[in-house]
Amino acid sequence: MSNELLSPAEMSEADRLTIAAGPADGIGLMRRAGEAVAAEILKRYHAATHVHVLCGPGNNGGDGYVVARILAASGVGTTIWSSGAPRPESDTALAAAECPIKPRPLSGFDAEPGSIVVDALYGAGLSKPLSGDAGKAVDTVTALHLPVVAVDLPSGVSGTSGDISGRAFRAEVTITFARKKPGHLLLPGRGQCGEIVLADIGIADGIIAQLAVSTFENVPDLWLGDLPVPALDAHKYKRGHVGVFSGGPSATGAARLSALAAARSGAGAVTVLSPGNAMQVNAAHLTSIMLREAGSLEEVQEFLAARHPEALVFGPGLGPKPEVGDFALQLIKALTAEARTSAAASHALAMVLDADAITSLAHQPQALFEAARQPNAPALAVTPHEGEFGRLFADIAGDKTLSKLDRARAAAARANAVIVYKGADTVIAAPNGRAAINSNGAPWLATAGSGDVLSGIIAGLLAQGMPAFEAACAAVWLHAEAGSRFGPGLIAEDLPLALVPVLRELFDARMAGQ
Structure with missing residues (x-):
């Protein structure tokens, strides 16, 4: 099953458990992630004149260094723009050392028509508004109408809630790993992701099972086994x-x-x-x-x-x-x-x-x-749209620190009912905490x-x-x-x-x- 949705914290724990179980290590997972992104770029963008890879100082940036190395080795013109140096002796620092391309400072970012941009700045790891040089990069890419390939999640989009605080890249395609996150499906973040590609980088289903995930993408695999089939003598x-x-x-x-x-x-x-x-x-x-x-x-x-x-x-x-x-x-x-x-x-x-x-x-x-x-x-099923939800659960709806997923869960627990919180990103939540986000x-x-x-x-x-x-x-x-x-x-x-x-x-x- 791959319909589990992992919060950024759960994804980090999945990485940790995978590394602890071996034989993969941190740089091994990073290389696989970068390879998956590079493969999608080479498959989709044959006519690109140049690829600009924007790298942050964390793991998302490490994936970007791997992408740049592979693209350059494949004969693609590639430039790296860095928003900060990786922490010494980290996996990202190792990935940067393996890449022969010397990074340029993100403050000088510029691009030409016909090029594409790889957003490997922050992914789901950013917990504050995108600003400064990164914000300017968003403006430059938007003004030039350049296609963006996002690594994990477009920078500026919350992996937990799908919220955008300030600015965010709008990707043509987003490559994420092992499992999607709520931010891939909840609005407005879903509108920034473009096509979502789920890549296997070696995080086993058994590792995901250890996390006891309670959030899912609403796809038939989640409930098909319970779909009623009439008996012969019905x-x-x-x-x-x-x-x-x-x-x-x-x-x-x-x-x-x-x-x-x-x-x-x-x-x-x-x-x-x-x-x-x-x-x-x-x-x-x-x-x-x-x-x-x-x-x-x-x-x-x-x-x-x-x-x-x-x-x-x-x-x-x-x-x-x-x-x-x-x-x-x-x-x-x-x-x-x-x-x-x-x-x-x-x-x-x-x-x-x-x-x-x-x-x-x-x-x-x-x-x-x-x-x-x-x-x-x-058993109750309550099916509010946004306005009805606000009337029945006024305090929950008014808490701006809660995502739509959080609000649905809180309402289900309070009402002892299944809540169908309707919208383009309908969330279904049960009193026991299980929840699903609809994506079709x-x-x-x-x-x-x-x-x-x-x-x-x-x-x-x-x-x-x-x-x-x-x-x-x-x-x-x-x-x-x-x-x-x-x-x-x-x-x-x-x-x-x-x-x-x-x-x-x-x-x-x-x-x-x-």
Whole structure:
């Protein structure tokens, strides 16, 4: 598995453990890293007139000295620009001594059109704004529109958070080693990386396993083994039942989008729970989706007792009103009480809170958090976008020292829920600290109703017995992949059907792996 994301500190520990285990030593890893970068440059940039390698005083700079040595030996015109001398007797000093090119001071950096730049200044190792000579180098490269190859991470981008404090190089390609870092996937850093190439420099999977990493890139390998496959004797209720709450007569579309997405994701039965005054509107638009009047808590409880749904979607189209939040709390408490006292306890009931439910609960967040912590409470998945997150978790959102990854984790722990912190760099976090960063997002998903579809996919997978964290991760990936493949012109109604070819490929891969 190579979907683990390592913080800069974890990457340093992986280096240390690898060196301690042998036979590789520090300079050996550095040489391999430089060789990987040089190979990419020679493969990609045949027409480059000259290569300018910018070297910092640390390990990132050491990689750069190796790159320069190999390029020069291959007949490529190469200049080294140094921001400072390596520490004596360090691996970087040894790499610099092995390189026949005499470095020039970075303060004099200049380049010509047609050349390329290798950014080996700081990578993920910089913890302060890029300034001085390095900042001027960024300005020069930007003004000349020169292609940049970044070693590990574009200098100026935080490997931990993806934040840019001041300036940063914008790379055409970034070569990193062993595993990616959160900063490669979190915005705005992701936009600076260009294409990301993951190079093997001899850090074994067993070394990574020793780190007990809890952050992952959201790719199918993370959850494919939990993707539900219908049994040969399955009937519709064995495949899971989802209930989706509808808004009033003028706000029914969101629930229908969620319901159709739940059905397309594999749920065997889906019921729209409608207030009485919206029954005719919903009935006019539903065919394979069932419909039931459930405008009061008593009617909802009757539905739960009769049909035992495995998952509910609450929020889309309900309106950002305090009474919606009150109803959500009553529903969670009713589900908790039923699980304690009835045969329905065998059903692992889960609930997706989205859209208006999140805003409506923002005036009493503590009540939600307390309800979610009760024994036998339903598993919760909460799916806020940036604004909704700020309303429900105001203090966490306001802490500018936290990355998006940190904020999602803190919110998941507080709410005892899986948090799907939406955006172009969606972060999924579980209460136990596991987290995943999505990397296949597409701008076509920025359309009304897209989030309602996502909630339905999550609920559909939950209803089929997929664990909450894995269900949320799979749904986010599926949703993004379907949108990306559809492309321009996408509207939310297109997404449920666009899931079909993506699901088919995943099922084929799932079955091939058994």
